[in-house]
Amino acid sequence: MFNRTNEAKVLRDPIHEYIHISYQVIWDCLNSREFQRLRRIHQLGGNFQVYHTAEHSRFSHSLGVYEIVRRMCYEVENINNSLNEFEKIQVMCAGLLHDLGHGPFSHMFESITQKSHEDITMELILDEKTEVHQVLKKEHTNLPNLIVSILNHSHPNQMLSQMISSQLDADRMDYLLRDAYETGTSYGKFDLERILRTLRVKDGNLCVKESGMHSIEDYIMARYHMYWQVYLHPDAKSYEILIELFIKRYQKIRNQIKIQSLELLFEPLTSDSFYLLDENRLFYSFQQALFCEDEELKDLANRILNRHLLSFKEDEKLNGHYQYVYIEQQMEQDYLPYHENKDPIWILNKNNECIPISKCSEIVKALLRMETKTKKRIFYN
Structure with missing residues (x-):
């Protein structure tokens, strides 16, 4: 008990x-x-x-x-x-x-x-x-x-x-x-109640009744739209790149300039140190960097705190000199909302047989036929 x-x-x-x-x-x-x-x-x-x-x-x-x-x-x-x-x-x-x-x-x-x-x-x-x-x-x-x-x-x-x-x-x-x-946004909405009502167990695996397949299609499409409209938003990526550049810059100059709240990032990771690694610590570090002697670190801190984001171009070359250039490449395949050969979603048909959704859903079949290609973004100031 x-x-x-x-x-x-x-x-x-x-x-x-x-x-x-x-x-x-x-x-x-x-x-x-x-x-x-x-x-x-x-x-x-x-x-x-x-x-x-x-x-x-x-x-x-x-x-x-x-x-x-x-x-x-x-x-x-x-x-x-x-x-x-x-x-x-x-x-x-x-x-x-x-x-x-x-x-x-x-x-x-x-x-x-x-x-x-x-x-x-x-x-x-x-x-x-x-x-x-x-x-x-x-x-x-x-x-x-x-x-x-x-x-x-x-x-x-x-x-x-x-x-x-x-x-x-x-x-x-x-x-x-x-x-x-x-x-x-409305992209991520789907019928959770319907999915829970049609969930079943067959041979020790989760599956969904055939009558619930359209709710699963909505769920898969919700994931597709949320990735491309929200999770992979270039402005969100730009903000995270600024933080990454800030930390890399500090790591390069930390022998000359010390921001004590940042030093924890470069110490061996323990449960005690990880507990202290939160966003409050980083925001405090950005504020401290505004008063440091390194102009690049100050600029990055100012950009992070006041949302002066990097610009970006897709699949283009840059002409001229820029202080910050960051090239991001991603495969569309990585962000497919459904993978055929990875823990398939099983649909339980009327004959009590489990079939992968990719075999019985026209929507999922169409998604799996999507062309795989590389997408490149160049972020710059």
Whole structure:
């Protein structure tokens, strides 16, 4: 028997209306310092410089993922009957904690550290010094290891990993709806209720009834539009490039100029140092740089704080001399909303057979026929 809270905790949420917590381990994880740190990390990196209401955090998104997982566990009859109580706790914890390792401005930070947020997340969960590890271990000795096995897809019950990280998972379902709401766009909307109503389990895998296929098509198209209209917005990229250039410039001159709040970026990454690496620290560093002696660092800090973004051109050459030039190349294939050979979304037909959606959806077939090409942007001042 696992510990329950004295009374059900209910948190207001603009996407799910209410988030329900009834297990003490979930509540204690939420109150751990590693999870509270996520309040100080923007969900969308530099997009808040484009969409002025996109101020939401990794904290709110992680709670939303937990809530969708919780609903899967208890409202989808096949899943409810397939999992025991301990498996439900494992996957709900995994949903809540899956983004613990995100650094300042989310994915931008990974280009600086050359380390994925997934790896950092797992290290924090397994580190005996972290509060979140202690909370999990108090509930069950093996709980930290089991959660990590869900996140790295080595858990003996693969369905738990599918619920958190697949082509139809709670993570994507929450961030599409939440990011669309917070950016004031309609691109990311789809019928979550219909998807949950038509979710099934077949041979240990998640699938969707044939009658729910059109809701899945909407979900896939929502992801397509959100990537090209929001996530890959060139102005958001420009802002993140300025931060990257700022950090690289500081790294080059740090023997001559010291901004103490930035030094943490260049020390060995530990759970204690990572806890202090948030956006508040970087914004303070940008302010400090306004008064330093290096003109380039001052200029970059001013651009970041006052939104003087870099200009950009697509597939063109630059003529003349520029102080900052940054060339970004991306493959459209990387941002396809659906990949045929990667954890396919299964459709359960009337004969009780599971078929990949790419075989029965004309919309998905069309998306997979899209031409793959390289897109190049040149950012400059």
